[in-house]
Amino acid sequence: MRLFDEYGAPSTAGDIAYIDYLFLGDYVDRGQHSLETITLLLALKVEYPQNVHLIRGNHEAADINALFGFRIECIERMGERDGIWTWHRMNRLFNWLPLAALIEKKIICMHGGIGRSINHVEQIENLQRPITMEAGSVVLMDLLWSDPTENDSVEGLRPNARGPGLVTFGPDRVMEFCNNNDLQLIVRAHECVMDGFERFAQGHLITLFSATNYCGTANNAGAILVLGRDLVVVPKLIHPLPPAITSPEASPDHIEDTWMQELNANRPPTPTRGRPQAVANERGSLAWI
Known part of the structure; x- marks a missing residue:
């Protein structure tokens, strides 16, 4: 909402006639307003289906958001019956979300990255939806x-x-992928970066992170990227809000804060990019999400 307040939101009175909005995933978990976030984005998609686009993040998966906040938020705020129903419905929708977006055949956007297996855009196009993490792809x-x-x-x-x-x-993989597919740039999310965006591979990859002060501890800026018709990329930033003058106990959200604090204590947030990360635990589970 702060990004919309600062730089404008989709509206017929504004820029929706000539600007598309693309969101890169992780709409739920790691915060106490996942329901508002995903509901707003879906409402915008319904209102402007040709101009608002959502791709999938790793938290748009039932096995992940059952552990990292979304499921418990649905139950805490809607009651067990309605909360579980909503959580199941949302995850059915998530299985249909696109997995990447191609802009003018020159810029590819995804949530995580190209890893070891992705060499050609067609590999992404060939994935059949709906798809779950259990598909083993x-x-x-x-x-x-x-x-x-x-x-x-x-x-x-x-x-x-x-x-x-x-x-x-590494940057060599980025350059190889871009050369194989005649691309100029990869834009991805998935990691908190202190300035809201960070360039990699001599500018051929950008990490973008829009949430400020990630999990209440990172004190990072958030950013969006604005692409002109010439595909020049212009970052737009917002900075963390100063600490509240009143104590947390005085906040009307304090009761909701409790379950979120417990969650973050049990499953620590992913370290900000560039800072040391923990190693996978002995059970082979995902140490950081």
């Missing part, structure tokens, strides 16, 4: 879960601390 897992390596000096493929079987990919 390596392409799907790479699209939703992989990350760039720490910086441009780290090439090739490396193990990803998020979990077994996941990788980070």
